[in-house]
Amino acid sequence: MNLTSVMTANPACCTPQTSLRAVAHLMKTHDCGLIPVVDALETRKPLGTVTDRDIAIRIVAAGKNPAEATASDCMTPNCVTVDADTSLRECCAQMETNMLRRMLVVDDDGKLCGIVALADVAHSGLDATTVDVLKVVSQAN
Secondary structure, eight states: BBBBSEEEOOOOOBBBSHHHHHHHHHHHHHTOEEEEESSOOTTOOOEEEEEEEHHIIITTTTTOOOOGOOOTTTOEEEEEEEEETTHHHHHHHHHHHHSSSSEEEETSSOOOOEEHHHHHHHHOOOHHHHHHHHHHHHHTT
């Protein structure tokens, strides 16, 4: 099974300069907890990610002013990606190895084209794989 059949295609994304308010609005609008950070909206080369937890821990709990913060202030840099032609099983293996709940998918030019989440794996019908990935990535928390 290939990733394009299960991934969320063309996900919402932001740049490092995007305000955290705008990032949070993207999360609300798209009903998601992770926004990829890209170099520019035109080129969409992944630089990192911002999760709702990143905002809560790195900004709010740290006593920083969310109204003055940008995505670069709390993003996790150096994101792991897989190519769009990667198999779902290999993607799951990478999620396990890197302890990730979501994997960014890039096209042949390295441009962000999708996200695979644990929920996508669960809906794919790979039940044993879903359980294995969930067990491994949940050990980190």
